[in-house]
Amino acid sequence: MPENFSVRLNKDYFIFSAAHFITYDGNHCERLHGHNYRVSVDVRGPLDENRYVVDFIALRDELVQITTDLDHQMLLPTSHPTIKVEESEKSVEVTFEDRRWVFPREDCKLLPVSNTTTELLAKFIGEKLLERLRDRNVAGIRGMAVSVDENEGQWGIWDWNSSISPEAG
DSSP: OOOOOEEEEOOTTOEEEEEEOOEETTTEEOOOEEEEEEEEEEEEOOOOTTSSSSOHHHHHHHHHHHHHHHTTEEEEESSOSSOEEEEOSSEEEEEETTEEEEEEGGGEEEESSSSOOHHHHHHHHHHHHHHHHHHTTOOOOOEEEEEEESSSSOEEEEEEETTTOGGGO
16 A cells, blocks of 8 residues: 655744735625735655655745745735736736725735635745745655635635646646
């Protein structure tokens, strides 16, 4: 019977505070608000020559960098069908129907997502984490689950499996 191994990181410092708004039910748009997001990650794969799935330190350091990059930012979706994001050197203008917001450019994180839901934030973080681990020559990861909590118990989860998505592995 084949063995399965995984590691989990769930540290108090995998957090970021950020503002966002989402749309739902077609044309409803939330008010601008913020969360103290918490992130955890599970990584699955075979044991490597060191007899671990992935180096905890490498995984920790990369996740800290990703969450730090999101911290104290206005999270904006660049792939939303009706939220329009216009970037200039000093500002970002966002429109949705008859609403308009203008933010300082340095306060915004433009994300290649269709909505800034916890599920899509988890996917964004997971894909960044996979990319950074590949850059560190970490091989053998067969799966990953990234969980993002936006309200002390409201989790969005992205679960990736390399056998389903070979292009991401």
